[in-house]
Amino acid sequence: MDQKLHMETLCIQAGYTPGNGEPRQIPIIQSTTYKYATSEDMGKLFDLEAEGYFYSRLANPTCDAVAAKICALEGGSAAMLTSSGQSANFLAIFNIAGCGDHVVASSAIYGGSYNLLAVTMKRMGVETTFLDPDCTEEELNAAFRPNTKAVFGETIANPALTVLDIEKFSRAAHAHGVPLIVDNTFATPIHCRPFQWGADIVTHSTTKYMDGHASAIGGAIVDSGKFDWTAYPEKFPGLCTPDESYHGVTYTERFGIGGAFINKCTAQLMRDFGCIQSPQSAFLLNLGLESLPLRMKQHCDNAMAIASYLKGHEKVKWVKYCGLEGDKYYALAKKYMPDGSCGVISFGLYGGRKAAESFMKHLKLGSIETHVADSRTCCLHPASSTHRQMTDVELDAAGVGADLIRLSCGLENAEDLIADIAQALERV
Ligand SMILES: *Cc1c(COP(=O)(O)O)cnc(C)c1O
Numbered sequence: 001m002d003q004k005l006h007m008e009t010l011c012i013q014a015g016y017t018p019g020n021g022e023p024r025q026i027p028i029i030q031s032t033t034y035k036y037a038t039s040e041d042m043g044k045l046f047d048l049e050a051e052g053y054f055y056s057r058l059a060n061p062t063c064d065a066v067a068a069k070i071c072a073l074e075g076g077s078a079a080m081l082t083s084s085g086q087s088a089n090f091l092a093i094f095n096i097a098g099c100g101d102h103v104v105a106s107s108a109i110y111g112g113s114y115n116l117l118a119v120t121m122k123r124m125g126v127e128t129t130f131l132d133p134d135c136t137e138e139e140l141n142a143a144f145r146p147n148t149k150a151v152f153g154e155t156i157a158n159p160a161l162t163v164l165d166i167e168k169f170s171r172a173a174h175a176h177g178v179p180l181i182v183d184n185t186f187a188t189p190i191h192c193r194p195f196q197w198g199a200d201i202v203t204h205s206t207t208k209y210m211d212g213h214a215s216a217i218g219g220a221i222v223d224s225g226k227f228d229w230t231a232y233p234e235k236f237p238g239l240c241t242p243d244e245s246y247h248g249v250t251y252t253e254r255f256g257i258g259g260a261f262i263n264k265c266t267a268q269l270m271r272d273f274g275c276i277q278s279p280q281s282a283f284l285l286n287l288g289l290e291s292l293p294l295r296m297k298q299h300c301d302n303a304m305a306i307a308s309y310l311k312g313h314e315k316v317k318w319v320k321y322c323g324l325e326g327d328k329y330y331a332l333a334k335k336y337m338p339d340g341s342c343g344v345i346s347f348g349l350y351g352g353r354k355a356a357e358s359f360m361k362h363l364k365l366g367s368i369e370t371h372v373a374d375s376r377t378c379c380l381h382p383a384s385s386t387h388r389q390m391t392d393v394e395l396d397a398a399g400v401g402a403d404l405i406r407l408s409c410g411l412e413n414a415e416d417l418i419a420d421i422a423q424a425l426e427r428v
Contacts (some may be wrong), residue, residue: 015065015069016069028282029060031056047246059080062283063081063277065282070206074189077259078262080221081277082220082275086219089116097121098126101125104173106132106157108132118130140168149236151181152181159346159404161322161329165332166182179201181201181202182201185209199224205218205219206218213284213374229257239252249267297340301414303323303341303342303344305414305417307319317350318347344406347407353383355403356381359424360424362424368380377417382406383395
């Protein structure tokens, strides 16, 4: 689809164009398997010589149509859906980094991504160096090793709400011959397209704004198609040398620079891990994508109104929202997200941890949930939930103090939300 179309149009039209008499809405292909006339036809699929589907553990037409829409939104060359944001980040990193390799990551990332890298992937032999995203370019460059294979960060970090200086991170990554992977979950392509700023791979937890209605867990991986793996064949043998588990196919040769990453990830990792999104979930995700631009505007407007209100409240010690003038990340947000950032804000009360718990208990419209980026306003105290396995030192390094309340502003009326917050603050 024509990439010059506006986002609102792509959100509705990209990814699926029905032919004459075909369903207008994306069909849910609820089938594990696909029929062929001859073994020869099937064999060509297995050799990656023909395009097509043979088993929905690897790929499914409904998922591919929705992935193609997300690909168009990000301005990428290829994309795939995964069962969750966790599996998207895992596959994106593991596709190029294995045992004995090293990753450079921002320390201000989602708790699940931190665990994935610091604990589980470490057990698999992939070591990660975590860096304050506000580090100097010198500190960043010093973190690289000969075996570094990727750099990882989040456009807007969940829940620290730091804004990644994408250009700084991509400069360092490219100077060391490795790609920058950016988790763009919070900003969504409506507000930031990391490829424009030098990111090479984008990941999403589609569970958040893209779905937007708390109905389906999912993830996505998008390749910019710009990183030239063949310039560093010794670093990326999985992409640049024959894959014995696929009859000796060399992904960069067969699929080119723009197709190698996603095709390897599908043919090899999805085959072996099977963490694909269900076609039902992909259908729900697509419904969410259709209204994403409208919803992102309302989420941001509400967040701005609430952040401004909290900033002026006597019981509120601090407020973090990159859209708020005076915020530490205001300038970076203006640069990378000129039309708005996201609907998530964080703040702390003078009473610290205890006051946070009391405030949340008294909210009526906002509910306590391990979730964000939903049409319904919700809040969370990370120190006692998602981040409770972290020490105070790690919490501070991740930018998540013990008093931090994360508030995800939904699509309700801003005046109603502020009235609810006011009565809850009153009772703290
Ligand atoms: C939620 C989230 C994830 C994990 O996604 P799931 O869909 O819950 O697996 C990854 N990154 C970010 C930024 C998130 O907010």
